[in-house]
Amino acid sequence: MNYIIFDLEAACWLGRPPKGYNEIIEIGAVKINEYGEEVGRFERFVRPTVSPVLSGFCKSLTSISQEQVDTARTFPNVIEEFKEWGGVYEDPYYICSWGNNDIKLLNIDCGLHKLDSEWLQTYENLKKQYDDLKGGLVKGTLKKIVIKEGFEFTGKAHRAISDAENLAKIFVKYFDEWIFV
Numbered sequence: 001m002n003y004i005i006f007d008l009e010a011a012c013w014l015g016r017p018p019k020g021y022n023e024i025i026e027i028g029a030v031k032i033n034e035y036g037e038e039v040g041r042f043e044r045f046v047r048p049t050v051s052p053v054l055s056g057f058c059k060s061l062t063s064i065s066q067e068q069v070d071t072a073r074t075f076p077n078v079i080e081e082f083k084e085w086g087g088v089y090e091d092p093y094y095i096c097s098w099g100n101n102d103i104k105l106l107n108i109d110c111g112l113h114k115l116d117s118e119w120l121q122t123y124e125n126l127k128k129q130y131d132d133l134k135g136g137l138v139k140g141t142l143k144k145i146v147i148k149e150g151f152e153f154t155g156k157a158h159r160a161i162s163d164a165e166n167l168a169k170i171f172v173k174y175f176d177e178w179i180f181v
Contacts, residue, residue, distance in 0.1 A: 002039075002093040003032040004086045005126075005171050007163035008102045011048050012058045023048035024109050025069050026062070027082055028160030030168040036175035038168065042085050043161040045072035050112070062158045076113050079106075088119050094180050095120065098142050098167050099127045124180060126171060133177055142166060149173060 006029035010022040024046050031040040045068045054066050087093055097103060103123050110117040131138040138145065142163055143153045151169045155162025
């Protein structure tokens with residue numbers, strides 16, 4: 001069993017997206033095996049196709065440059081590479097994120113590019129489970145929760161690989177507590 005702890009960054013604006021889509025611009029993930037050990041990392045930028053120019057707000061928030069997305073591959077190529085890296089074709093797996101926004105973005109981008117999304121069915125919302133584990137509403141950002149759990153938040157907030165790495169710390173700490181059905 002592999003657990004793919006992932007996070008996404010998407011194109012963003014102050015207000016509504018000009019063409020209706022917040023396309024994924026970065027995928028970051030950490031793969032944890034059945035023993036709670038990290039066995040790999042994945043970090044790729046994604047070139048948006050509907051609104052290819054990042055807003056100033058987005059570049060400032062994420063620290064992702066226009067050049068980084070301009071030189072990246074498009075979503076269909078990157079998501080195929082992600083699925084192969086994650087072992088979704090041969091190994092049992094769960095994909096896990098902090099909250100439901102990331103899984104929604106994956107579903108939307110799969111639909112936008114007319115790609116199969118069946119592989120997203122083995123998904124788990126770790127924020128919901130963490131909330132259940134702690135007996136109440138989770139207050140604060142992932143960064144605040146990581147620090148509250150006694151870890152140093154490493155990397156940059158609003159960067160997919162950093163958020164995935166920090167979420168993996170919490171995942172491993174409570175490895176035997178998560179429920180997967």
